[in-house]
Amino acid sequence: MLFSNEMIASFNELEMALYNYISQHSGKVVYMRIRELADETHVSTATILRFCKKLNCAGFSEFKVKLKMELEQTKKARLNSPQQSVVEFFERTLKGDLDEKIKEAAELVLEANNVIFIGIGSSGILAEYGARYFSSLGKFSLYIKDPHFPIHSKLTANSVAIALSVSGENPFTVTHLHQLKQEGIKIISITNQKLSTVAKLSDLNIPYYVTEEFVEQSNITTQVPVIYILESIAREIHKQLT
Template identity: 75%
Template structure:
């Protein structure tokens, strides 16, 4: 309900009012403007100014929006990922993901270096992927900072493995575009092949599971990503064994 821009615009009194509302939202939704003014030690004029800053014409409209926000939070239900994971593995066994992973593994095995990139939960998995690949003999590094400088010696003869559920994160798209222009092969692991990152990749590995959100957080299961990462690493290790 409160955006970063709204919060940044609050003065000291409005910030105190915001803090009170955030901590007592259930109570405030049923208060009168005079009651809120007494509780927070501000004037009704301050409350009305606060309401305008959060795009409400008055305190009544603000309370309606506050109640709607509270109701939306109550409706949010965290579902079991079992169905999505089962669907993924059924598609994997009957689909062509295995062939795409074989192609990706061959590309990675001939690269001089592997760079993993991702943000948020994808950044955590990028770190895991780099460690797992390195453990099986393919030295890799991970980058979770979208502004991290990548020097030429790392880009030379490199493969970039980019992780993104939506495939639309603007920071990741920019980073992938830069790496692609500088000669790095791009392998993306995304939830679908129609996303921007998937389209600009040399190889895309899509897993297609139902995307889930809890309030503003993306809680889509990452089990398929772990499966793909570990499968790729093992395929690369097996490829090395054959060529020795």
């Protein structure tokens, strides 16, 4: 990475002006001559060369090569269509033992006095949705975001936690699960694959197997399978309660 947080923090006023221009016109800069960039940014060519050396580039030409390579690496990824993601989920998962796992999860929840949902980011949003959906269908549930949230001993007795995580490696979720397990709480996890840390910490893991997708640093993997699994568990619970 050309521009790390530490590097940006070290820039002086002129270097910051250069950085701002380059970050906003990177596609244009890779084809500019040093004199053209100097004219556009109102700095000297010597300042640009010092800027390049600060970025561990021998000169302006090497800087442009590295900038172009970085641009190519961060081009917007081609995303699967929603239909393709759903088909992938059904083909990979529904041919397996998903129905059995959903019934097993429903039984664990029915046996529990309390249900706690956990997750962070988009998984946290779905955890909150899951808690509301379960409560609407007759099994009161709570979404707890803070791993340090004080849980009364009455809540930990005969309780089950439902953890949501795409990668199954989120440090927040892993830490939260460790704390819940120490309280004797049973864990159901819904992850994108079964070999993750979250899955291994769980009493029951329900994997859904879709291709993970990223745009720059953001994980934008479809969450449709998670909604399907959550609603299926809740409906199974409701069926057994009525």
